[in-house]
Amino acid sequence: MVAILGYSRQQIVSAVQDMYTAVADAPASPFHFPVGGRTCDRLGYPEEYTAGLPTGLMDSFAGVGYPFRADAIRPGDTVLDIGAGAGNDSLIASRLVGPSGRVIALDLTAAMTRKLKQSAERGDADNLDVVQASAEQLPLPDASIDAITSNGALNLVPDKRRAVTEMFRVLRSHGRLQLADVVIHRPVSVDCQDDPRLWVECVVGATVREDLIALFEDAGFEDVTTVGSHDYFALSPSAQTREIAESFGAHSIELGMRRGEQAPSWIHQWLRRLDPRRWLLRLRRRGLLGAAALGLALLSCYGTLALVSLLPLLGAGLVIHEGAWAGAIAGFVLLALAALLAGYRQHHAIVPPLLATAGSAAILYALFIDYRVLVELAGFLLLGGAALWDLRQRRHQEIRVLGLDQPSAE
Numbered sequence: 554m555v556a557i558l559g560y561s562r563q564q565i566v567s568a569v570q571d572m573y574t575a576v577a578d579a580p581a582s583p584f585h586f587p588v589g590g591r592t593c594d595r596l597g598y599p600e601e602y603t604a605g606l607p608t609g610l611m612d613s614f615a616g617v618g619y620p621f622r623a624d625a626i627r628p629g630d631t632v633l634d635i636g637a638g639a640g641n642d643s644l645i646a647s648r649l650v651g652p653s654g655r656v657i658a659l660d661l662t663a664a665m666t667r668k669l670k671q672s673a674e675r676g677d678a679d680n681l682d683v684v685q686a687s688a689e690q691l692p693l694p695d696a697s698i699d700a701i702t703s704n705g706a707l708n709l710v711p712d713k714r715r716a717v718t719e720m721f722r723v724l725r726s727h728g729r730l731q732l733a734d735v736v737i738h739r740p741v742s743v744d745c746q747d748d749p750r751l752w753v754e755c756v757v758g759a760t761v762r763e764d765l766i767a768l769f770e771d772a773g774f775e776d777v778t779t780v781g782s783h784d785y786f787a788l789s790p791s792a793q794t795r796e797i798a799e800s801f802g803a804h805s806i807e808l809g810m811r812r813g814e815q816a817p818s819w820i821h822q823w824l825r826r827l828d829p830r831r832w833l834l835r836l837r838r839r840g841l842l843g844a845a846a847l848g849l850a851l852l853s854c855y856g857t858l859a860l861v862s863l864l865p866l867l868g869a870g871l872v873i874h875e876g877a878w879a880g881a882i883a884g885f886v887l888l889a890l891a892a893l894l895a896g897y898r899q900h901h902a903i904v905p906p907l908l909a910t911a912g913s914a915a916i917l918y919a920l921f922i923d924y925r926v927l928v929e930l931a932g933f934l935l936l937g938g939a940a941l942w943d944l945r946q947r948r949h950q951e952i953r954v955l956g957l958d959q960p961s962a963e
């Protein structure tokens with residue numbers, strides 16, 4: 554497989570539909586992710602929940618967790634199952650809500666909805682309606698749902714923010730949501746993120762755990778609680794998928810939450826999105842913390858110097874405490890060094906940590922022992938080289954793990 558850049562959203566959606574048509578129609582085929590009733594057992598579904606579910610549907614189970622651990626469904630509820638697949642969870646929900654409740658099983662893939670419809674029509678559930686639609690545009694009125702359940706679908710949805718906003722819209726105030734989905738420790742770099750093959754394998758489309766939780770909180774969900782997690786990809790029959798999952802820290806989690814009274818105002822949403830702690834975490838997860846800290850070190854060093862020289866020309870002055878100034882530069886330099894040393898754990902290349910250590914030592918020597926501009930400049934150059942080398946190594950490692958350096962098998 555060779556990386557072709559710039560896939561369209563439609564190509565991703567088609568790839569998802571092709572993959573889950575195969576899971577519906579030929580569940581015994583080899584898949585990169587775990588499929589079938591055995592996976593259900595290993596994810597923690599109690600026997601009393603799965604007993605009596607049609608074997609044909611169990612064979613096409615492709616969930617990533619046991620969302621019912623969050624206990625969001627009550628008798629009499631109207632429940633929406635988003636990305637219902639063959640409908641194991643929908644059938645479990647239909648039993649939980651009982652005859653006075655109703656379950657809407659929604660899925661994008663026609664083969665899945667066909668399979669579930671046949672089963673519902675055979676009499677397995679009278680209170681179950683099956684709808685083929687996208688999570689990004691739910692064909693349901695506002696505040697019409699008491700509880701939402703979803704298992705393994707959100708990571709496959711291109712516009713997750715829109716899907717979460719739709720969940721908020723259709724849920725009634727204080728409605729409950731239970732969700733199992735794949736999360737990752739660090740995101741895949743942008744230029745292979747749109748590859749449909751990688752997307753459908755459930756890792757590349759997944760979100761960093763904190764970002765997923767923030768997505769729900771930004772939309773107005775409250776009491777977002779992680780109730781379980783699984784080393785889901787350890788169940789995968791594919792060694793390559795297991796390696797990809799390990800490299801990106803991919804695993805599945807189960808979340809429970811409830812809808813708040815109102816969606817936060819847009820100012821509130823933007824303030825939350827601009828939270829510096831979020832940005833710091835994002836930079837670290839994307840391997841950009843070293844480069845960002847180096848940028849701040851350069852800015853505090855030469856930016857301050859430029860300000861001190863230019864302000865008198867405007868008739869203003871700036872008094873700076875030299876110790877505090879040197880301390881700030883040293884702080885950013887040490888942060889860059891720490892980030893670049895940490896990069897070694899990911900790519901195992903020794904050059905970036907060596908360059909970073911030499912560069913930092915030179916800058917600290919110039920700052921605190923004997924100031925020489927050339928030593929300081931050489932230090933920044935070495936640190937800059939280390940940051941660029943580190944980024945390159947991270948990218949190479951990612952390409953290798955994702956198999957993007959292999960010739961296409963197609």
Ligand SMILES: C[S@@+](CC[C@H](N)C(=O)[O-])C[C@H]1O[C@@H](n2cnc3c(N)ncnc32)[C@H](O)[C@@H]1O
Nearest residue numbers: 573614615616636637638661662687688705706
């Ligand atoms: C990993 S499978 C899980 C299926 C099911 N929840 C289960 O536990 O077996 C994900 C399902 O989400 C569906 N899906 C993917 N993208 C979707 C979207 N944008 N809207 C609705 N369903 C989607 C797929 O067709 C697939 O059936």
